[in-house]
Amino acid sequence: MDAIWLDGAEWLAVLRIGLGLWWLESWRHKDKKAWFAEGSGIAWAADVAAKHRWAAVRSGFAVVVRPRPRVMSYVVVYAELALGLGLVAGFLTPVALVCGLLLNLLYLVLMIHDWAEQGQNSMMALISAVALGAMAWQTWSVDDALGWFR
Template sequence: MEPLDIFAWLTKEEWLAILRIGLGLWWLESVRHKDLPGFLRGDSRGWVEGLVENHPIPAFAGILKATALRSERTWVITSWMVVLGEFAAGVSITFGILTFAGLILAAFLNLNYLLLAGLKDQGEQGQNLMMILIAVVLFVTGAGQVWGVDALIF
């Protein structure tokens, strides 16, 4: 009698689609768990300014100070862009709509979160690294082609 292969009931592509959907839901959860009214008002500015103050990568801190932290208005715009970016990445990856673009956006956001926290021991750094790794795997394998809108379009 052959050993039972519990994973044989789905193809590799279907397992990658499950991973893709999971990553997309992870992004949507990232939006859901925020204090959206406060976040969209720019309430997180003080926290980000604290991280940027003694940042181990001065060039990255300089970019943030010159762009996102330049004024209250630019910070609120940045906050909205973060939420909309996370939502767009989540919808794109979950439903397989323009999946490659969604995966690139997701990796870009995660990379910026990693850079923002710097080289400190931050609790969510493992999450960001894992999400980047999953996005790269899905990008390389073309995971939007199974159980996704991309399969219908392309």
């Protein structure tokens, strides 16, 4: 019976890997042609940011993202891919968890007054925080195999 159940560190690895798979799915389902050629994702975000209640979000988007829609399209799409691969493999896991947490918080703040997937962003941010605090890279990870972040 003991062989069926995982220990705590293994469950944390499952949580980390599941979060990585969630990021990979976010990357997979994007229409890359539209994101890169047409900038559809950034155009949608620009529309949301332009109507945002918080001036800091409107001005921050206008300064950082709006002048660089093509570059930011690549940043978003490939950040999601890198996060997914890093978390599934457990490679540079603390870095991936912090970056994923920040990206989810950015998504959450941008879309806080919109209809978008707030539950998804909230849960992904929570999983990142738990995995980071519990050091979920200590089992089933490249980081552990290389002796990193002990």
